[in-house]
Structure formats: structure tokens, C-alpha cells
Amino acid sequence: MINLLLFPVLIPFLFAAVLLLFPKKVKAQRIVTMIGLLFALASSFVLLYKVKVDGVQALTLGSWAPPFGITMVSDMFSAMLVTSSLLIAFFVVWYSFSSIGEAREKAFYYPAILFMLTGVNGAFTTGDIFNMFVFFEVLLMSSYVLIVLGGEKVQLKESIKYIIVNIVSSSLFVITVGYLYSVVGTLNMADISVKLAEIGPSGIVTVIAVLFLIVFGIKGGIFPLFFWLPGSYAAPPIPVIALFGALLTKVGVYAIMRTYTLFFTTDVGYTHTLLMILSILTIVVGCIGALAYFDVKQIIIYNIVIAVGVILFGASVMNESGMMGSVFYLIHDILIKGALFLLIGIIIKITGTSDLRKMGGLMKRYPMLGWVYLVVAFGLAGIPPLSGFIGKLLIVQGGFEGDLLWQSIFILASSLIVLLSVIRIFIYAFWGEEKGEHLISDKKYRHLLAPAITLATITVLYGVGAEYLVPFMGDATNVLLDPSLYIDAVFEGVK
Amino acid sequence: MKTNDLIIQTTTKLVFFIIFLFSIHIFFAGHYTPGGGFVGGLVMSSGIVLLMLAFDLKTVQDMLPINYTLITAIGLLIALFTAAGSIFFNVPFFTHVYDYFNLPLLGETSIHTAMFFDTGVYLVVVGVTMNIIQMIGGDE
Amino acid sequence: MEILMSILIGFLFMAAVYLILSRSLLRIIIGTGLLSHGTHLLLLTMGGLGGKSAPVLADGITDYADPLPQALILTAIVISFGVTAFSLVLAYRAYKVVGTDNMDLMKGNEDND
Numbered sequence: 001m002i003n004l005l006l007f008p009v010l011i012p013f014l015f016a017a018v019l020l021l022f023p024k025k026v027k028a029q030r031i032v033t034m035i036g037l038l039f040a041l042a043s044s045f046v047l048l049y050k051v052k053v054d055g056v057q058a059l060t061l062g063s064w065a066p067p068f069g070i071t072m073v074s075d076m077f078s079a080m081l082v083t084s085s086l087l088i089a090f091f092v093v094w095y096s097f098s099s100i101g102e103a104r105e106k107a108f109y110y111p112a113i114l115f116m117l118t119g120v121n122g123a124f125t126t127g128d129i130f131n132m133f134v135f136f137e138v139l140l141m142s143s144y145v146l147i148v149l150g151g152e153k154v155q156l157k158e159s160i161k162y163i164i165v166n167i168v169s170s171s172l173f174v175i176t177v178g179y180l181y182s183v184v185g186t187l188n189m190a191d192i193s194v195k196l197a198e199i200g201p202s203g204i205v206t207v208i209a210v211l212f213l214i215v216f217g218i219k220g221g222i223f224p225l226f227f228w229l230p231g232s233y234a235a236p237p238i239p240v241i242a243l244f245g246a247l248l249t250k251v252g253v254y255a256i257m258r259t260y261t262l263f264f265t266t267d268v269g270y271t272h273t274l275l276m277i278l279s280i281l282t283i284v285v286g287c288i289g290a291l292a293y294f295d296v297k298q299i300i301i302y303n304i305v306i307a308v309g310v311i312l313f314g315a316s317v318m319n320e321s322g323m324m325g326s327v328f329y330l331i332h333d334i335l336i337k338g339a340l341f342l343l344i345g346i347i348i349k350i351t352g353t354s355d356l357r358k359m360g361g362l363m364k365r366y367p368m369l370g371w372v373y374l375v376v377a378f379g380l381a382g383i384p385p386l387s388g389f390i391g392k393l394l395i396v397q398g399g400f401e402g403d404l405l406w407q408s409i410f411i412l413a414s415s416l417i418v419l420l421s422v423i424r425i426f427i428y429a430f431w432g433e434e435k436g437e438h439l440i441s442d443k444k445y446r447h448l449l450a451p452a453i454t455l456a457t458i459t460v461l462y463g464v465g466a467e468y469l470v471p472f473m474g475d476a477t478n479v480l481l482d483p484s485l486y487i488d489a490v491f492e493g494v495k
Numbered sequence: 496m497k498t499n500d501l502i503i504q505t506t507t508k509l510v511f512f513i514i515f516l517f518s519i520h521i522f523f524a525g526h527y528t529p530g531g532g533f534v535g536g537l538v539m540s541s542g543i544v545l546l547m548l549a550f551d552l553k554t555v556q557d558m559l560p561i562n563y564t565l566i567t568a569i570g571l572l573i574a575l576f577t578a579a580g581s582i583f584f585n586v587p588f589f590t591h592v593y594d595y596f597n598l599p600l601l602g603e604t605s606i607h608t609a610m611f612f613d614t615g616v617y618l619v620v621v622g623v624t625m626n627i628i629q630m631i632g633g634d635e
Numbered sequence: 636m637e638i639l640m641s642i643l644i645g646f647l648f649m650a651a652v653y654l655i656l657s658r659s660l661l662r663i664i665i666g667t668g669l670l671s672h673g674t675h676l677l678l679l680t681m682g683g684l685g686g687k688s689a690p691v692l693a694d695g696i697t698d699y700a701d702p703l704p705q706a707l708i709l710t711a712i713v714i715s716f717g718v719t720a721f722s723l724v725l726a727y728r729a730y731k732v733v734g735t736d737n738m739d740l741m742k743g744n745e746d747n748d
Contacts, residue, residue: 002587003581003587010579017572023564059588061590062588062591063586063590
């Protein structure tokens with residue numbers, strides 16, 4: 001089965017197309033979506049196993065010889081990301097059943113999610129820089145649909161800004177690819193890596209590196225390009241935010257990590273220092289935002305920004321512990337942001353507001369929600385043995401090894417602020433006197449809580465079972481730090 | 496609003512079929528010369544738009560009772576399954592095959608899998624374009 | 636020729652930026668259209684202009700244009716066609732719901748300012 005690595009991309013696409021055939025039958029839509037996601041998830045686990053046993057998988061579409069056709073590459077890093085994106089989508093869809101409302105379900109909600117997964121998984125899997133642009137567009141188009149679905153006033157206002165920012169950044173992406181093509185004359189990522197290594201350090205390559213940082217930085221939300229993120233992400237309903245927060249920014253982060261380890265390794269002194277400085281500033285801005293708001297959504301959204309900074313800091317030091325920490329933290333953040341959004345979604349559903357000052361005393365009626373939220377919040381802040389700990393530990397260790405003493409201490413300090421910001425939600429929402437009415441029935445509460453708790457359990461297992469994940473993370477790190485593994489897999493059988 | 500659009504209506508009745516045939520021609524020309532599913536689909540949908548201009552949205556909907564979302568979905572599935580045929584032969588996805596067949600009327604004809612893929616593209620383009628136009632034009 | 640193209644592309648980008656920075660939604664969308672036109676021309680120029688004939692396999696043709704940028708532009712055109720169509724629909728809806736196409740009046744949310 002040489003096409004195995006395409007399955008996590010194709011299966012959501014197939015099921016999305018099938019769903020278009022009967023948009024108004026809500027029950028059937030739900031069932032077919034779940035079946036599709038389960039199939040995709042199963043294929044991604046098989047892929048994970050295959051990559052673990054046989055090493056990096058590569059396939060050039062249309063039976064072309066590698067540098068000419070579009071190559072799809074699945075190394076451990078991308079296979080893990082594909083698996084976690086499908087996992088998160090599964091829980092979000094499950095949660096949507098009792099949360100999103102029938103009007104949206106009839107308006108192509110599930111097909112849009114599946115098309116977005118096609119784009120996300122494609123962007124994780126592709127080994128061709130222009131094809132990455134195409135998959136970015138696929139996921140962006142579906143995200144436009146998702147963000148505007150329902151057509152509320154806020155959504156329309158915010159989605160226009162979101163779309164315009166993304167159109168500009170997509171144009172910039174094409175421009176950058178054009179520059180890169182004029183320098184190396186190829187679009188295959190493995191081939192670009194070889195050609196750029198031959199060219200060596202040069203001014204134009206550094207310019208292209210910075211342009212790529214801008215392009216993916218807009219998608220990923222790094223400082224100073226995150227400006228569109230808090231507004232746009234707050235507009236759509238919770239399941240959509242969970243999906244966006246967990247996946248979309250991570251695609252940008254993945255693209256930065258991929259290009260900065262595979263392509264731009266010749267002028268590390270400039271490009272990676274720039275990346276490091278920007279990631280620190282991203283953390284600063286994220287911390288300020290996370291503390292400044294009383295809006296639950298905004299607090300978690302700014303926590304996305306912080307996480308992006310932490311991951312990119314680990315990637316910028318370019319040593320084994322830092323990189324492994326980044327990979328650990330990236331997957332952790334996908335899972336934990338999903339869980340957090342689902343949990344605060346329940347809080348918002350119960351109280352009918354996202355303003356912390358208007359809620360309180362939920363602990364009495366909803367103790368389970370409170371404790372699960374607390375565990376996930378501790379996981380986010382990185383309290384051992386929960387999932388954020390191991391990633392942050394390795395990132396900081398990498399920082400120390402790379403002689404970045406103050407920056408590493410700063411990352412540690414930022415954990416405290418993360419903890420403070422999420423505990424504030426706990427204190428305001430769960431402690432104190434009961435305020436306002438409780439707007440949902442017990443049955444609906446249980447239906448919403450089930451996916452959130454399952455996802456929270458997975459994040460806990462991810463932290464506790466980190467020991468068993470180390471070989472997988474090690475494989476991912478090896479490919480990132482040693483591009484020759486990636487290149488050899490692509491050109492296997494040609495040379 | 497009542498307008499005198501006799502000329503455009505009469506012309507459209509004739510021209511629509513020419514446009515339709517031309518779009519089919521462009522579609523089949525696409526393999527060796529300029530053309531293809533995307534352009535063909537656009538020409539076809541511009542023909543339908545001409546119909547909509549000459550008559551109104553509702554009349555056209557009665558003339559061509561087509562659910563364009565369905566067309567899009569079918570197009571996507573055709574394109575996907577054509578490309579996915581390669582999975583069953585365990586060759587890379589999108590691998591292209593062709594052969595020569597002796598068809599009645601047409602004689603010796605080369606048939607490519609790319610043509611089936613392009614059929615899907617044609618349908619998707621018609622479906623999506625008409626969907627968008629109906630969405631904008633629909634609520635006046 | 637490349638210089639001329641660069642000037643043209645620069646001009647397109649300039650016009651696009653001017654339009655995108657304006658207040659009216661429709662102008663912004665036209666601006667994004669111009670931006671993608673400029674981008675496509677840039678892609679063409681980056682592939683190197685020149686080559687006397689089309690990149691079609693035939694006897695006796697040695698000097699042909701680089702086919703790859705053309706394929707890329709075709710893809711990019713299709714994508715920008717889709718995005719522009721979508722944003723036009725969205726702009727229309729937003730105009731209907733919000734009641735204005737002035738971006739200045741679209742700032743801020745009722746419950747969150």
C-alpha cells in the first residue's frame with residue numbers, strides 16, 4: 001500500500017463530498033461524519049505504525065520521478081500531527097452534536113469541517129512547497145465557510161477581516177514561492193533543501209527565509225502578526241473556535257518548523273535568532289492579553305499565542321532537546337487547547353455569557369466540570385506529571401544547552417502567568433456565590449461533558465505516558481535535525 | 496419590472512445551445528490543445544448566466560431543474576474516484592493511463608483517465624459557479 | 636523585459652495596496668483582485684521570460700518557455716477566482732446584515748468593547 005500516507009487526506013475529502021449529497025438530513029450527516037473520521041483516524045494510526053517501523057514514507061504523485069512531480073512525504077512529525085488533528089476533529093464533531101444547533105448543521109457544517117481536515121492533513125503531509133500553498137488554500141476556504149456559518153452580525157464583521165488578512169498573506173506566500181523558484185528552480189522541498197545547501201549562505205536566501213516567516217507567522221499568529229487572531233477567533237461558535245485554535249495556528253507553526261529546519265539552515269545566526277526574538281515577544285504579548293481580559297474566550301485565545309511562542313522558541317534553538325520539546329509541546333497544545341475550548345464552551349453554555357464577572361459558583365452544581373477544568377488548566381501550565389510539563393522541560397533544557405539562559409528563565413516565568421490566567425477562570429467561574437441562572441438541562445450538560453472529559457483524559461494520558469512516546473518523538477526530532485533522512489526518503493530509487 | 500427584452504430572449508434561445516456545444520468542444524479539446532474542464536465549465540456556466548439575464552432566475556430554474564450542490568458533489572466524487580483508481584493497482588495516486596479504443600461512429604479514439612478527471616472538474620466548476628451566482632442573485 | 640514587468644507588477648501592487656487600505660468593502664475586494672494579478676505576473680517573471688515556443692513536446696523545438704510557472708499561475712488563478720467569488724458573496728451578505736460597506740463602521744462588537 002504505497003498510497004497509505006494519502007489516506008488521512010483523502011478519506012475526509014471523500015466523506016465531505018458524500019455529505020454534500022444530502023445536506024438537510026442531520027442524523028445521516030452526523031453518522032457519516034463520525035464514520036469518516038473513524039476511518040481516517042484508523043488509517044492515520046496504521047500510517048504512524050508504518051512510519052515507526054519503515055522510516056519516512058514518500059510518494060510522488062502521478063508516477064513522476066521525484067523532483068518533477070508533487071511529492072507527499074510522511075515522516076514521524078507529520079504523521080503524529082495528522083493523527084492528533086483527526087483526533088481533535090473527532091471530539092469537536094462529537095461535541096458539536098449537542099452544541100452547534102441544527103440550522104448550522106444543515107448549512108454544510110460537517111462537510112466544511114471535513115474539507116478543512118483535508119487541507120490541514122494535506123499541509124502536514126505535502127513535500128512540495130507550492131502544493132503546501134494549495135492545501136493552505138483548501139483549509140482557508142473551509143475556514144472561511146466555518147467562520148461565517150450562521151451569519152450573525154459579529155461573525156460577518158470579523159470574517160471579512162479574517163478573509164482579507166488571509167488573502168494578503170496567501171499572495172505573499174505565492175510571491176515568496178516565486179522568489180524561491182527563481183533562486184533554486186524547483187519546488188520539491190527535498191530538492192530545494194539540496195539546492196539551498198549547495199548555494200550556501202546568501203542574501204536572497206535570507207530574504208526568502210524572512211518572507212516565509214512573515215507568511216507563516218500571519219497564519220500561526222506570531223508577534224507582530226497576530227493582530228487579527230483574537231478578534232476573528234472570538235466570533236464563531238465554540239466548536240469552531242476549538243478547531244481553529246487547536247489546528248489552524250498549528251499549521252502555520254508546522255510550516256515554520258519545517259522550512260526552518262529543512263531549507264534555511266545556512267544562515268542560522270540571523271534567521272533563527274530572529275525567530276527566537278519574535279517567539280519571546282510573542283510570549284510577552286500573549287501573557288499581557290491573557291491577563292488583561294475578563295472574557296473567557298479571549299483568555300484562552302491569548303494562551304494560543306503564548307503556546308505558539310513557546311513552540312517556536314524550542315524550534316529556534318536547533319538542538320535535540322529543544323526540538324524534541326517543541327514536538328512534544330506542539331502535540332500537547334493541539335490536544336489541550338481543544339479540551340480547554342470544549343470545557344469553557346460548557347461554562348458559556350451554562351451561564352449564557354463569556355464575561356467572567358457575570359459568572360460564579362458553578363462548583364456547587366457542576367463539580368465534575370470544575371475538577372476536569374482544573375486538571376486541564378494544570379496541564380496547560382505544565383505541572384508535572386501532566387502533559388505540558390515534559391515539553392516545556394525539554395524546551396527549557398534546550399535553551400540552557402544553547403546558552404540562552406535568560407530566555408529560558410523567561411519561558412519558565414511565562415508558565416506562571418499561564419497558570420494565573422487559567423486559574424482566574426477557575427476562581428471566577430467556579431468559586432464564589434452562584435450568580436445568574438443555569439441555562440442548560442442536565443441531559444445536555446452530560447452530552448457536552450462526555451467528549452470534553454474523554455479528551456481531557458487523553459491529555460492526561462499523554463503527559464503520564466510520555467515515557468512511551470519518547471521513541472516516536474525521537475524519530476520526529478531526528479528527521480527535523482537531519483534533513484538528509486527526509487531527502488533520502490524522497491529520492492529513494494532515483495539516485 | 497417589465498422590460499422589453501425580446502431581442503435578448505430570442506437570441507439567447509439560439510446562442511445558448513451554441514455556447515453549450517462550444518463548452519463541450521473546449522472540454523474535449525483540452526487534452527492536446529488549450530481548453531479543458533475548468534474553461535469548459537466556465538463557458539457552460541456563463542451560458543446559463545446568459546439565460547438568467549434574458550429570462551429570470553425562477554424561469555431558468557424551471558427550465559433546468561438542477562440542484563447545483565448535487566452537481567458539485569458528483570463532480571468531486573468522479574474526480575476523486577478517477578484518481579483513486581490508482582490505489583487499487585498500487586501505483587502512486589493520480590497515475591495516468593490511456594489506451595486506444597475502437598468506438599462506434601468515432602472510430603479509433605484515445606481515452607485517457609485524465610478525461611474522466613476533467614469531467615469531474617467540469618461539473619464542479621459549473622456547480623460552484625452557479626451556486627455562487629444563485630446565492631447573490633437569489634434574494635432580490 | 637524583466638525590468639518592464641517589474642515596474643508593471645510594482646504598479647499593480649501599489650494600486651492594490653491603495654485600494655485595500657480604503658474604507659469601502661468593494662474597493663478592498665477589487666484591491667485583493669489586483670494583488671493576485673500582480674502576484675501571478677510576478678510568478679511568471681520569476682520563472683524567467685523567454686523561450687520562443689510553447690512547452691509542448693514536438694519535433695524540432697528546443698527553445699521553449701518554462702512550463703512550471705504557467706502551471707502554478709493556472710492553479711493560483713483558479714484559487715483566487717474561488718476566493719474572490721466567496722468574498723463577494725460575503726461582502727454582499729455583510730452589507731445586507733450590517734447595513735454598511737464602510738469598514739470604519741464595522742469595528743468593535745456590541746458586547747465586547
